[in-house]
Amino acid sequence: MPYRAPVEDYRFIFENVVDMAKVAGTERFADATPDMTDAILTELGRMAEEVLYPVQRNGDLTSAVLENGIVRTSPGYAEAFRSMAEGGWLAVSASQEHGGMGLPIAMNTAFNEMVAGTCMALGLCPLLTQGQIEALEHHASDELKEMYLPRLISGEWTGTMNLTEPGAGSDVGALKSKAEPNGDGTYSVSGQKIFITWGDHDFGGNVCHLVLARLPDGVPGTKGISLFMVPKFLPNADGSLGERNSLGVVSLEHKLGIHGSPTCVMQFDGAKGWLVGKEHKGMAAMFTMMNNARLGVGTQGVGIAEGAYQHALAYAQEREQMGTIINHADVRRMLLTMKADTFAARALVLDCSVAIDMSTATNEDQCKARAALLTPISKAFSTDVGIAVAELGVQVHGGMGFIEETGAAQFSRDVRITAIYEGTNGIQAMDLVGRKMMDGGDAAFALLDEIEAHAEQARLVLPELAEPVWQATETLREAVEWMVAQSDMNERFAGCVPFLTAFGRVLGGHYHLKAAMAEGGKGTRTKLARFYVNRLLPQFGGLLEHARAGSADLYDITNEELCA
Amino acid sequence: MPYRAPVEDYRFIFENVVDMAKVAGTERFADATPDMTDAILTELGRMAEEVLYPVQRNGDLTSAVLENGIVRTSPGYAEAFRSMAEGGWLAVSASQEHGGMGLPIAMNTAFNEMVAGTCMALGLCPLLTQGQIEALEHHASDELKEMYLPRLISGEWTGTMNLTEPGAGSDVGALKSKAEPNGDGTYSVSGQKIFITWGDHDFGGNVCHLVLARLPDGVPGTKGISLFMVPKFLPNADGSLGERNSLGVVSLEHKLGIHGSPTCVMQFDGAKGWLVGKEHKGMAAMFTMMNNARLGVGTQGVGIAEGAYQHALAYAQEREQMGTIINHADVRRMLLTMKADTFAARALVLDCSVAIDMSTATNEDQCKARAALLTPISKAFSTDVGIAVAELGVQVHGGMGFIEETGAAQFSRDVRITAIYEGTNGIQAMDLVGRKMMDGGDAAFALLDEIEAHAEQARLVLPELAEPVWQATETLREAVEWMVAQSDMNERFAGCVPFLTAFGRVLGGHYHLKAAMAEGGKGTRTKLARFYVNRLLPQFGGLLEHARAGSADLYDITNEELCA
Incomplete structure (x- = not known):
């Protein structure tokens, strides 16, 4: 049961759901024509299928x-x-100036x-x-930049x-790692870091650590943190590998999944580092990494969902139990939910990607x-989908899903970390209702306006799909209004x-409706949209009741009562 | 973080939710007084805590x-x-005639x-x-009975x-194992069986296999299947272990969880067996085992949920991240959902238990x-709860939840098999809407009547809880009516x-309401009921829309389109 890359779905979504033409219409991304993409x-x-x-x-x-x-x-x-690396895939979006695409x-x-x-553990x-x-x-x-970017982009270093x-x-602000100036423009970085993904490997080249640490005059909390480049090998001026830096892997974690990805405890003992960005502004620099990493992790959820779906589908086509199980209603319900x-999750991460690209371009x-x-x-939504879809993949396999040899369980174990x-x-959701609604909900309302405007157009052609999407959006709008009206963040x-x-569910309805309209x-896409709108979208009601419950009941129960 | 058995919750549920006094009021179970239980x-x-x-x-x-x-x-x-075994716990409900309680x-x-x-793998x-x-x-x-029951009840044999x-x-009807009469009242059983839990061990004594196989004159399908007792060791007349039977473990499965439970591929090569029940009536006998085993598996879901909750709660009380995390709203939401x-799941399995006991007694x-x-x-509902609660337990642990050493992931891996x-x-749900509604929904309606009658009483004291429970029950009633009106089973x-x-959700609301009323x-229980009714119960709406979607959309999409 080999993996087949969802190339056609990308083409379709680019053209019909997220308006990739808009991106290609900018000067910055003029090369990204449909032929090119x-x-x-x-x-x-x-590459994914074969390598x-x-x-x-x-x-x-x-x-x-x-x-x-x-x-x-x-x-x-x-x-x-x-x-x-040889395919040039490691830095698709990196700037051409340093060798990216x-x-x-x-x-x-x-x-x-x-x-x-195809291989999430390595993909990290x-x-x-x-x-x-x-x-x-x-x-x-x-x-x-000159030293590191070309080598990271080429994959010579990681x-x-x-x-x-x-x-x-x-x-993050509680961190204790320290950096002291060496007086020559470099720093001595010391401390222990945990959960460091791909903290070391035997691929050759250098392993370049970006490390958050506090300078001697850094205040407590996130405002006193700086960012340092601390490479495993100190590079010579020509980029060849020089002496070993004072850092190392203390141990690897024994994890539920992604076993192939070395998760390291790292020890830095006065390791030589270079400041990245300004002093005490490390969090800002780190957020640059984190935002796109968050999109990347959501995308992992989509990838595992696709892999788990194909894997379960292949099994369901072969397994005979009172006829081939793919023809049983409940198995179809599971497969269709997965699909x-x-x-929905794929369209979501692409919608977000296009928004980032348009930000960059305009x-x-x-x-x-x-x-x-x-x-x-x-x-959050796409990793939840990844987890739920992988779980359904296990369930479609019945007893064989619990046996590791089939591989269904691996998807489920691997994807679990993405949440x-x-x-x-939970942090993502707090970010959504907190920081991302500091605009009074403007960005959210603009998005909901867009969804409703589309649903109103679609009503003429597909009223039975457009109407529920519109209604769900309206209920979501009320929830956004409720959220922004809460000045006490804990209520949110x-x-x-x-x-x-619920926000993800409504967006999913919007993307499915766009696909059906296209x-x-x-x-096929209209049939899938119908399934989604009739069966999955209705979850929004219960979710939004929960969303607006407020915090009183959470604290009404004391900690002692929780333990009773 | 040691486990504390939920003894108090059992006492409360026995007294206030499932009316255990009714059971103790029967002649059959007159011994089961509150003092005794x-x-x-x-x-x-x-025993669970210490052993x-x-x-x-x-x-x-x-x-x-x-x-x-x-x-x-x-x-x-x-x-x-x-x-x-020494505590006499292995057969709490077995008849006293053969040494049970x-x-x-x-x-x-x-x-x-x-x-x-405390140890699901061994508990199997x-x-x-x-x-x-x-x-x-x-x-x-x-x-x-004379040969096997006393020894199984004492734990000498398993x-x-x-x-x-x-x-x-x-x-099951597709099975190929065969049994041939030996002419002396015994049979020769041959075939391969898979997924045989605790198919062998080194605890000593005998391992007694109940094996489904087809006699030479057995018709194809479930109606031609008979049940045989096929022990590992052929017992002598005095119950001592005689010669080894012609059966053995071929291999053990490598599983996602319950690693301590040996899941065996068993091979029977003309092994000597004894018929249990009548010829070709093996499925009826097997259903006796399966029904209570189904309750037992649901109960495993509850057990893991309790274990995972206590485990996560202990972590949340200790872990400091911007204050102790138990005080963060979203962590409390997770812990309260778990609790x-x-x-709800515990009350459900006890409600079912009491119904079985009343059947036995009356x-x-x-x-x-x-x-x-x-x-x-x-x-199904209780194992879904077990899985969801264990997942939340992992999430409460954050990054540590993905590290096997903390034990949070074990709950999640172990409980997965229970679904x-x-x-x-899926089979359970088909049983519910199929076989269990062959009465035209009478049993379901009787239960819903009971829930609504209680909600009507409760309305005077706790209208804000009783009303949503009543409304949800009414919506469930409409869904039951829809189900029984479908003559085509595939629609159901x-x-x-x-x-x-949704049925489980509504029952959960009923049990919480009873607890609050008590x-x-x-x-505390009223506060927990409020959390459940406001946040979890509202899921019924979306679920019941899905429930009534019918089968058309599942088959409207062709198998080719599923693969597209």
């Missing part, structure tokens, strides 16, 4: 291991990584999805490297993000606000997770 | 292994099993929950043995269920119909899973 999608799909898919199980069965301080990666990973983020999303759908290495490239492009000095410490997870939600505030609004929804890292889905936070899910209300 | 709950809780909880992680870290055809179990399992099934449910909450051994005891009590000859074959899972749903059709109706809901075995949750099956979930609308 088609060709790239096809090549990318081939990554074959190593998907390897990493699960043979985890990365730490041997004498060196990380040995899973069989075939090094070759697959080199192959991705300079393509829209939307194309990078295609890369991230197909990589996650380029994902983290992408984030580092972006942070350096925006914040690093020219010297650092990058990591070092934020978390044992006492500083969601609360309909995967489409620098318009409206585009930025839309991108900022869609980012936490993309991250946690890069800010838990008390229902932010179901609120975000084929004139007749065809 | 209290004492047993306390002892049982102590089982300490070996919970052992089985996960050190799986059962097959060595030279012999299964070696996880460290400490044999001792823990012996300790359970003769207590209501409700007490056995307490046993099953506490065992699953007594769970399967209970089912076998029950099948033998109802269907075996006196000779077989029992298994051998149904599934590679080509016969949900479709409220665990209560033999009244109404009790039987209620038990039959509640069984698939108990199995699959003993009939997938097309939405049976969300229908079952404390006069003031106190």
Whole structure:
């Protein structure tokens, strides 16, 4: 049951759902014509199918291991990584100035999805490297850019993000790592970092750590944090690898999933580092990485959903139990749920990608606000979809789903982390109702206006689909109004997770409706839209009741009563 | 973070929610007075806390292994099993005639929950043995009863269920195992069985296999299947172990969870067996096992939910991130969801237990119909709750939830099988809307009448809780009416899973309302009821829209379109 890259779905969504032509219409992305993006999608799909898919199980069965301080990666990973690098895929959206393709983020999303759908554990290495490239492009000095960007873009070197410490997870500002000036423009970085994805490997080249640490005069909390480039090997002036820096991997974590991805505890003992951006402005630089990483993680959810769907579909076509099980109503319900939600999540991450691309191309505030609004929804809704779809994939397999050899469980174990890292889905929801609604809801209302305007047009052709989408949007609008009316943030936070899910559900309805309209209300996509609107969209009602429940009941029960 | 058995919750539910006094009021269960059940709950809780909880992680870290055809179990399992047996816990509800305690099934449910909450993998051994005891009590000859029951009840021997074959899972009737008469009243049983839980172990004694196989004159399908007792060792007349039977473990499965439970591929090569029940009536006998096993599996969901809740709660009380995380609104939302749903699922399995006990005690059709109706809901809803609660437990842990050492992931991996075995949750939902509504919905309507009558009383005291429960019940009633009006079963099956979930949601509202009323609308349970009614109950609307969607859209999309 080989993986088939969803190239056709990308083409369709680009053309009919997220208006990729708008992106190609800008000067910045004038190259991204349909011919160009088609060709790239096809090549990318081939790479995922032929290079990554074959190593998907390897990493699960043979985890990365730490041997004498060196990380040995899973069989075939090094070759697959080199192959991705040689294809030039590692920095689809990085600037051409340093060797990137300079393509829209939307194309990078295609890369991230197909990589996650075929080998998510390995795919984390380029994902983290992408984030580092972006942070350096925006914040690093020219010297650092010249040294690091070409090598990260080519895949000669890879990058990591070092934020978390044992006492500083969601609360990054609590971190204790320190940096002291060496007097020569460099710094000595010390501290322990945990959960460092791809903190080391045996692919060759350098491993470049971006590390958050506090300078001696840094105030407590997030405002006293600076960002440093701390490479595993100190590069010589010509970029060749010099001496080993004072840092190392202490241990690897034993995880539920993504076994092939080495999750490292890193120790920095006065390691030599270079400041990235300004002193005490590390969080701003880190947010550059994090925002796109959040979109990237949401995209992993889509990738796993697609992989799990194809895998379950293949089983359902073969398995005979009172006839082939694909013909049983409840199995079809599961498969259609998987397919309909995967489409919704894919359209969502692409809508967010296009908003980012339009921000980059036009620098318009409206585009930025839309991108900022869609980012936490993309991250949380799409990873929730990934988890739910992978779970359904296990269920479609029946007893075989619980047996590791079938691979259904691996999707489910691998994708589980996506609801946690890069800010838990709870943090995303708090971001959505907090920071992303500091505009009084303007960005949200603009999006809802757009959805309703489309539904009003669609009503003439597909009233039975357009009307429920319009109604759901209107109910969501009331919930947004309720949210922005709460001056006490805790009132918003008390229902932010179901609120975000409902927002995703409504957006999904909008994308399905657009898809159905694009084929004139007749065809496969219309049938899928009907399934989604009749069966999945109605969840919005219960979710939005929950969203508006307020915080009183959460604190009415005391901690002692929780323990009773 | 040690496990604390939910003894107090059992006492409360017995007294206030499921009317255990009614059971104790029957002649059959006159011994089950509150004093008696209290004492047993306390002892049982102590056993789970002191004997089982300490070996919970052992089985996960050190799986059962097959060595030279012999299964070696996880460290400490044999001792823990012996300790359970010595306490007399293995057959709480088995007849006193053969050494059981003769207590209501409700007490056995307490046993099953506490065992699953502390060591589900080991707990499967007594769970399967209970089912076998029950099948033998109802269907075996006196000779077989005399030989097997006392030894199964004492735990000297253990029992298994051998149904599934590679080509016969949900479709049991497709099985190929054969039995041939030996002419001396015994049979030669041959075939391969898969997914055989606790198919072998090193606890000592005998392993007694109940095997479904077809006699030479058995017709194809379920009507030609007979049930046989096929022991690992052929017992001598005095019950001592005689020669080894021609059966063995071929291999163990590598599973997502319950690593400590050996899941065996069994091979029977002309193994000597004894008929249980009548020829070709094996399915009827097997259903005796399966019905209570379904309740038992639902109860496992509750047990894991309780274990995962306590585990996450302990973490949330200790973990500091911008204050202790238990005080964050979204963490409280998760913890309260876990607690409220665990209560609902526990009350549900106890309601079902009491219905079974009343059936046993009174033999009244109404009790039987209620038990039959509640069984698939108990199995599917409570295991869905177990899975969802364990997932939330992982999420409460943040990044640590993905690290196996914390144990949060184990709950999630272990409980996943409960939605699959003993009939997938899809099969349960089909049973609910099919077989269990062949009465035209009478049993369901009777239950809904009861819920509405209670809500009407409660309206005077707690209108803000009683009214939503009444409204949800009324919407569920309309959905039941819709279901029974569909003569084409596939129309029912097309939405049976969300229908079952909604049924469970409404029942949960009913139980919470009863709990709140029992404390006069003031106190912890009322606060929890308010959380449930305001935040979780509203899901019924979306679920019931889905439930009534019908099958047309599922088949409107062709198999080719699913693959597109």
